[in-house]
Amino acid sequence: xxxxxxxxxxxxxxxxxxxxxxxxxxxxxxxxxxxxxxxxxxxxxxxxxxxxxxxxxxxxxxxxxxxxxxxxxxxxxxxxxxxxxxxxxxxxxxxxxxxxxxxxxxxxxxxxxxxxxxxxxxxxxxxxxxxxxxxxxxxxxxxxxxxxxxxxxxxxxxxxxxxxxxxxxxxxxxxxxxxxxxxxxxxxxxxxxxxxxxxxxxxxxxxxxxxxxxxxxxxxxxxxxxxxxxxxxxxxxxxxxxxxxxxxxxxxxxxx
Amino acid sequence: xxxxxxxxxxxxxxxxxxxxxxxxxxxxxxxxxxxxxxxxxxxxxxxxxxxxxxxxxxxxxxxxxxxxxxxxxxxxxxxxxxxxxxxxxxxxxxxxxxxxxxxxxxxxxxxxxxxxxxxxxxxxxxxxxxxxxxxxxxxxxxxxxxxxxxxxxxxxxxxxxxxxxxxxxxxxxxxxxxxxxxxxxxxxxxxxxxxxxxxxxxxxxxxxxxxxxxxxxxxxxxxxxxxxxxxxxxxxxxxxxxxxxxxxxxxxxxxxxxxxxxxxxxxxxxxxxxxxxxxxxxxxxxxxxxxxxxxxxxxxxxxxxxxxxxxxxxxxxxxxxxxxxxxxxxxxxxxxxxxxxxxxxxxxxxxxxxxxxxxxxxxxxxxxxxxxxxxxxxxxxxxxxxxxxxxxxxxxxxxxxxxxxxxxxxxxxxxxxxxxxxxxxxxxxxxxxxxxxxxxxxxxxxxxxxxxxxxxxxxxxxxxxxxxxxxxxxxxxxxxxxxxxxxxxxxxxxxxxxxxxxxxxxxxxxxxxxxxxxxxxxxxxxxxxxxxxxxxxxxxxxxxxxxxxxxxxxxxxxxxxxxxxxxxxxxxxxxxxxxxxxxxxxxxxxxxxxxxxxxxxxxxxxxxxxxxxxxxxxxxxxxxxxxxxxxxxxxxxxxxxxxx
Numbered sequence: 001x002x003x004x005x006x007x008x009x010x011x012x013x014x015x016x017x018x019x020x021x022x023x024x025x026x027x028x029x030x031x032x033x034x035x036x037x038x039x040x041x042x043x044x045x046x047x048x049x050x051x052x053x054x055x056x057x058x059x060x061x062x063x064x065x066x067x068x069x070x071x072x073x074x075x076x077x078x079x080x081x082x083x084x085x086x087x088x089x090x091x092x093x094x095x096x097x098x099x100x101x102x103x104x105x106x107x108x109x110x111x112x113x114x115x116x117x118x119x120x121x122x123x124x125x126x127x128x129x130x131x132x133x134x135x136x137x138x139x140x141x142x143x144x145x146x147x148x149x150x151x152x153x154x155x156x157x158x159x160x161x162x163x164x165x166x167x168x169x170x171x172x173x174x175x176x177x178x179x180x181x182x183x184x185x186x187x188x189x190x191x192x193x194x195x196x197x198x199x200x201x202x203x204x205x206x207x208x209x210x211x212x213x214x215x216x217x218x219x220x221x222x223x224x225x226x227x228x229x230x231x232x233x234x235x236x237x238x239x240x241x242x243x244x245x246x247x248x249x250x251x252x253x254x255x256x
Numbered sequence: 257x258x259x260x261x262x263x264x265x266x267x268x269x270x271x272x273x274x275x276x277x278x279x280x281x282x283x284x285x286x287x288x289x290x291x292x293x294x295x296x297x298x299x300x301x302x303x304x305x306x307x308x309x310x311x312x313x314x315x316x317x318x319x320x321x322x323x324x325x326x327x328x329x330x331x332x333x334x335x336x337x338x339x340x341x342x343x344x345x346x347x348x349x350x351x352x353x354x355x356x357x358x359x360x361x362x363x364x365x366x367x368x369x370x371x372x373x374x375x376x377x378x379x380x381x382x383x384x385x386x387x388x389x390x391x392x393x394x395x396x397x398x399x400x401x402x403x404x405x406x407x408x409x410x411x412x413x414x415x416x417x418x419x420x421x422x423x424x425x426x427x428x429x430x431x432x433x434x435x436x437x438x439x440x441x442x443x444x445x446x447x448x449x450x451x452x453x454x455x456x457x458x459x460x461x462x463x464x465x466x467x468x469x470x471x472x473x474x475x476x477x478x479x480x481x482x483x484x485x486x487x488x489x490x491x492x493x494x495x496x497x498x499x500x501x502x503x504x505x506x507x508x509x510x511x512x513x514x515x516x517x518x519x520x521x522x523x524x525x526x527x528x529x530x531x532x533x534x535x536x537x538x539x540x541x542x543x544x545x546x547x548x549x550x551x552x553x554x555x556x557x558x559x560x561x562x563x564x565x566x567x568x569x570x571x572x573x574x575x576x577x578x579x580x581x582x583x584x585x586x587x588x589x590x591x592x593x594x595x596x597x598x599x600x601x602x603x604x605x606x607x608x609x610x611x612x613x614x615x616x617x618x619x620x621x622x623x624x625x626x627x628x629x630x631x632x633x634x635x636x637x638x639x640x641x642x643x644x645x646x647x648x649x650x651x652x653x654x655x656x657x658x659x660x661x662x663x664x665x666x667x668x669x670x671x672x673x674x675x676x677x678x679x680x681x682x683x684x685x686x687x688x689x690x691x692x693x694x695x696x697x698x699x700x701x702x703x704x705x706x707x708x709x710x711x712x713x714x715x716x717x718x719x720x721x722x723x724x725x726x727x728x729x730x731x732x733x734x735x736x737x738x739x740x741x742x743x744x745x746x747x748x749x750x751x752x753x754x755x756x757x758x759x760x761x762x763x764x765x766x767x768x769x770x771x772x773x774x775x776x777x778x779x780x781x782x783x784x785x786x787x788x789x790x791x792x793x794x795x796x797x798x799x800x801x802x803x804x805x806x807x808x809x810x811x812x813x814x815x816x817x818x819x820x821x822x823x824x825x826x827x828x829x830x831x832x833x834x835x836x837x838x839x840x841x842x843x844x845x846x847x848x849x850x851x852x853x854x855x856x857x858x859x860x861x862x863x864x865x866x867x868x869x870x871x872x873x874x875x876x877x878x879x880x881x882x883x884x885x886x887x888x889x890x891x892x893x894x895x896x897x898x899x900x
Contacts, residue, residue, distance in 0.1 A: 002535075016811055033535045035646075041540055041762070048760040048815065053806045056814055060327070060501040061337045062541050064642065065426055068332050081645075088645050113472055114812040121449065124329050128441045132434035133393045137313040137711045138384070140391035144348065147402025157395040157420060160427060164331055193393050 002033040005096040009043070011055055012103045014112050021112070023101075036079065036089040037062065037069065056115035064088040064227060067163035070170070071116045072103040077167035077225040085165065085227040105170035109177075109212040120166045122212040123180060129208035130201040131184045133193050146192050156190035159183045161228040171225035174214035179222040181209045182238035183230045189241060199245040199252065206242050265518070265870055265885035268672040269373040274891050278377040281673070282716055286723035293318035296722050297481035297730050299466055300324070301453050301508055304333030305425075305703060306686025307487030308432035309710030315439030317715060322479060323436065323445050324468060326452040326503065326817075331433045334489060334501040335706060338425025339546035339639065341409065341417035342389075342703040344382040349406050353414040355379045360892060361412050362701065365591050366666075366694020367844035367860060368894035369524070369868075371887060373673060374692050381712040382704050386418055388711055392431040396420050408551060408589065409699040417700045422546055422638045428703055432710070451477075452817065453508040454745045456484060456515045456682060457737050463681035464731040467741045469749070471817060474810040476745045478738035480730040482722055483681045485714065486512060487706075490665035490687040492525065494825045494832070495777070496769020498662035499531055499544040505821040506828050509669050509688050517677040518870035518883060520670035520690035522828065523836035526697055526845045527778050528663030529595035532646055532656075533615040542661040543646055545618075546639055547699045550588045550595070552623035552632065553656070555579050557607035557616050567609070567617055567655045578602055586899040593696045593845050593858070594899060596660035600778050601856070603659070615657035624652060660778060664702060666693045666845060667835075670870040670885075674717035675709060678870075681721060685709035690868065695844025749809045752819040757802030761818045764799040765825070771795065772829050780836050781849040788833040796826040831871055831880060838882060841865045853896070862894050 006029050014021025028046075030039045037059050044054035059069035069086040073079035079089045094100065102116065110118040148156075160183070168179035185202055188194030194201075216235060223232045270281040288296065296319050300311040303325040311323040327333060345358040358379040363370060386404070390396060396418050397405040406415040420427040439445040448468070455467040457478070465480035491506035492498040513519045530545045556575045563570065578598055580587045588595075599616050602608070609615050624632050629652060633640070640651045647657070669677050669684035671691055676683050686706040693701065731737065775788035799822070807813045842851040842858035843865070851859045860866075868885040 031536060034538065035540070038538055038540050042538060045760055045762060048804060048806060049758075051804075051806065054815060056812055058328070060332055060503050061334060062502060063337050063543050064645075065423065066332045066334070066336050066501060067329075068327065083641075084645060088642070090646070090648070092648060117812060120328060124331075124437065124447075124449075127434060128437045130441075132438040133391065134438060135388070135391040135435075136316045137309075137388060137435075137715065140384070140387040143346075143386045143390035143396075144403045146390075148398055149402050150398045150400050153395050153398040153402075156393070157427075160393075160395050160420075160430065161423065163426070164329065187395070188393050191393050191395070193391055 002031050004029060004031050005091065005094065007039070007094055008097070008099045010099065010101045011116070013055070013115055016114060017111050030091050032090070032092040034091050035062070035087065036073070036091060037087050039091055056117050058117050059087050062087040065163060067165035070105055070165045070167055072105060072170060074101050077105065077170040078227055083227055083229050105166055107169045107175035109175060110166060110169060123164050123166065123177070125212070126177070126181055126205055126208050127184065130197070130204040133188060134197060148191060152190050156187050158231065159187040159190065159234055162230055163228055165227065167225040167227060168222035169213060171221040172214070173219055173221065174217055176216045177209050177213040178216040178235045178238065179226060179230055179232070181205055182234040185238050185241065186234040189237070198241070199248040202238070202241045202245040203249055206238065265670065265868070265883055266672065267371060267885055268674060269371065270673065274372060274376050277373050278380060285716065285720040288719045288723050288726070290318060292726055294320060295726070296320065296483070297322065298483050298485065298718065299479060299481040300485045300487060301466065302333065302487035302489060302688070303330030303433070303436065304335035304487060304489060304686065305429055305432055305706035306688070306710040307333070307485070308429065308436045309707050310485055310487060310685060310714050311445050312432060312435035312439050313711050313715040314718070315436070315442065315444035318444065321439070321445040322448065322481065324448045324451045324453060326450060326471060328449055330436060330447065330449070331429060333429060334504050335429045335703070336426045337501065338703055339422045339544065340548040341407065341419035341424045341700040342385065342428065343409070343416050343698070343700045344386045344418060344704065345379055345416060346383050346386060348404060349415045351414045353416050357414065358382060358416065362692065362698060363694070363892050364897060365698040366696050367858065367897060368694065368862070368866065368889065368892070369843050369887065370692055370694030372889060372891055377713065378692050378705060378708050381708045384712055385704060385707045389428055389431050392435060394420065394427045394431040407548060409548060412698065419548070422636065425703060428707065432707070453488070454511060454820065455741045456512045457741050458515055458679055459731050459735065459737045461680060463679050465733070465738065467738070467745050469745065472812055474813070476742050476749070478733040478742050480733050480738065482725050482730055483683065483718055485683045485685060485718070486669065486688050487685045487710065488688045490668065491825070491828055492662045492665050494769070494829050495662045495773050496766050497534065497539060497542050497773070499528060499542050502541060505824065507821050507824045509684070510824040510828055512669060512677065512679070512682060514873050515679065516873065517679050517682060517684070518670040518872050519668070519831065520868050520870040521667035521835065522832045522871070523776065523839060523846050524666035524695050524844065525662060526592060526664040526666060527596040527660040529592055529599055529660050530618060530658045531661035531663070532643065533610055533612065533659040535612070543642070544661070544663060545643060545656065545658060547592070549618060549636060549639065552635070553588065553618040553620050554622055555588050555616055555618055557602045557609060561606040562613070567619070576602070576607065583899045590899045591696060591698065593847070596778060597847060599660055610657045615659045617655035618658045619655035620651060621655070664697055666690065666695060666697055670868070674720060675714050676717070676721060683714060683718060685714050695846055748820065749816065752803070752805045752816055753809060755801065755803050755805065757804045759802055759804060761803055761805065761815050761822050764795065764803060765818070765822045767795055768792065768822070768825060768829060772832070776829070776832050776836055779847045779849050782837065785833050785837045789830060792826065792829045792833065799823070799826060834880070835869055835871065838869065839865055857897070860894070866894070
């Protein structure tokens with residue numbers, strides 16, 4: 001049943017990418033039925049009424065699927081509840097008098113834009129470098145011409161469930177993006193449609209990822225933080241494919 | 257009141273038999289030679305299913321595309337939240353589906369308020385969409401033999417819905433997004449993120465570009481092109497509480513409207529029957545539970561009034577399975593508007609369930625008993641998880657509580673058969689246009705229409721308009737039409753910051769939403785609509801004088817962004833009320849209480865209202881002019897819809 005609780009918030013405020021930031025403290029009364037972001041909405045309404053600038057925080061679908069939201073809550077990406085985005089977190093996870101520390105996703109490659117908003121555009125650059133199957137509109141054959149074993153389709157879906165929120169990077173002590181990149185690669189490599197470009201795609205996406213992000217040292221924090229519980233095995237899958245790709249791509253380019 | 261015009265809009269539907277119209281039209285349209293396509297700049301605004309698929313396809317053809325999204329990444333567009341599926345007339349189930357049946361179901365489901373030719377074309381290309389998406393690697397659900405699986409959906413008696421667990425929208429969007437990113441890599445698509453359209457620019461009556469605001473730096477920038485495509489979604493957020501994403505808005509479509517694009521059927525809004533009821537006053541949005549749940553869930557309310565017993569204590573003979581009783585043939589699978597109005601009726605009569613008595617039950621106990629926990633979990637697992645994380649209740653054990661909420665808007669920018677608006681060179685696709693769903697959209701048809709427009713219709717029709725412009729450069733952004741538009745937007749931004757009133761933008765949005773929901777919501781009447789017109793107008797004045805937007809224009813400023821969007825919602829809401837007043841009939845999502853059958857069903861007036869109402873902007877404080885496009889039914893005879 002719902003109750004009213006009071007929480008003490010410590011929120012990171014930073015006016016812009018080049019400005020220095022600091023924690024500000026606020027107190028907020030809230031019903032436990034409310035979502036975490038509705039609690040911030042109320043805080044912002046109060047700040048606005050007092051003539052103080054609201055906290056910049058991003059969210060869009062508030063259904064846990066668009067990947068727009070995402071902050072560190074008490075040091076955990078998306079907060080304490082497993083397999084839950086920030087927008088799906090509810091105040092029933094907290095108790096009266098709790099201190100809640102709210103920070104932006106922290107990673108060198110995700111610079112802060114303002115307060116809790118960061119720039120995650122390197123993810124788009126990884127996709128641009130090869131995260132697609134090259135098929136022009138109109139060139140596809142009948143969808144049932146190529147049967148795909150249910151197990152393969154299910155594995156592809158498990159990987160494709162990634163919402164690109166960046167929690168994996170924020171949770172990683174190395175700010176590595178292996179879980180994001182491997183999910184996209186495994187999605188396509190699991191399907192027959194993804195085979196023709198598999199080796200080229202693996203090499204370019206891994207190397208683009210390395211331009212921006214740190215290296216993976218198998219901490220597994222990414223999986224723990226992932227709201228879609230993307231499996232760590234995909235990273236092993238990617239590493240194996242990357243080694244193979246190095247050999248195969250040389251062979252494909254005529255070098256032995 | 258509005259002024260009525262006798263102008264008849266020309267839909268440019270080609271002549272000939274229904275089945276051959278699109279084929280013949282493709283042949284008769286002007287083409288742009290492959291080598292000349294690179295000489296044309298095309299702006300695509302919005303990167304959801306319609307926008308991303310259009311940008312990808314136009315880039316593949318060789319056009320120079322500039323794609324704009326106000327999100328940080330194109331993949332965030334709200335198409336991503338669609339859960340249930342996408343229709344296609346593949347007839348893989350051998351249950352009698354066909355292009356004609358999908359066409360027929362869509363016309364009937366839309367309550368005979370859409371264009372036959374457009375809908376038939378949509379049904380024709382539906383099959384190509386599934387082929388295209390599968391080739392892109394979209395992981396649709398499959399059977400053990402490796403072939404694609406289908407399920408049935410509201411408003412249809414065949415299984416034609418393709419799905420990817422409960423994430424069909426996300427998977428299709430990732431397909432279109434990846435296809436577009438491939439064109440970004442090739443250099444044919446130039447991607448602009450965090451850029452919001454604030455004006456459409458025309459010169460000599462022809463669309464020549466747009467003005468955007470960079471949401472990070474605040475810079476107002478002009479972009480020119482030979483054609484502009486709006487793929488900016490629907491306006492459900494005018495209700496404040498809807499299943500739309502927080503940022504979804506009408507601004508791009510509305511600014512185009514103010515530049516001369518007619519806005520059609522704004523009163524056609526769709527209520528989705530299966531959403532989670534609101535739990536408190538400051539609820540920020542409503543969450544949809546896929547309509548596919550109605551395949552296995554049984555909808556009921558307690559027969560007794562104000563019954564506070566938990567569901568499991570209410571015996572079978574004291575439950576009212578009202579849809580199954582009233583509509584034996586379709587049962588829980590009646591179309592959305594029928595399901596929604598029935599839920600409203602039983603709740604209004606005092607049979608509502610839940611702490612606020614604002615829902616009805618959707619019960620899976622029979623399905624779990626019949627198919628087992630695992631089978632239900634495989635179909636709906638992620639939806640059940642989502643429900644539990646929001647409500648704290650486990651739907652395997654207690655029935656879900658659901659209630660209708662605003663979900664989709666059938667109205668939008670008027671377009672002709674080529675998807676061109678009344679401004680030459682300006683196109684609208686996907687939910688942003690008014691076209692194919694008539695007065696009510698069938699489940700799993702939004703994804704179909706967005707992708708049909710983007711992949712298979714616009715890339716052909718846009719060439720017809722561009723072919724005439726060969727050799728003409730795009731208008732320079734130094735031209736006064738652009739510089740004037742830029743300074744007007746800069747002034748507007750400064751204006752919001754200077755009002756310095758007492759209330760937040762959200763406060764006004766919430767109040768506006770309440771008015772629109774109360775008077776232009778699930779059912780409407782003359783008195784309520786007239787009240788809406790005056791109260792919305794008064795609140796709008798208060799908004800202009802008393803809103804408080806803090807901060808500056810040259811940084812990320814979320815309240816400032818929202819002020820402009822809410823201001824456009826105010827103008828739209830007024831037009832919705834006028835449109836609903838003028839449409840003196842009930843059809844689909846537009847239910848006028850004065851016009852219903854004895855059984856309480858929507859009663860159309862085909863003699864007077866078998867038309868599209870398209871509104872023309874006449875200036876800020878002037879009444880808009882209502883134009884009419886007559887709808888001809890040459891193939892399907894309109895009947896009173898019956899799902900009994």
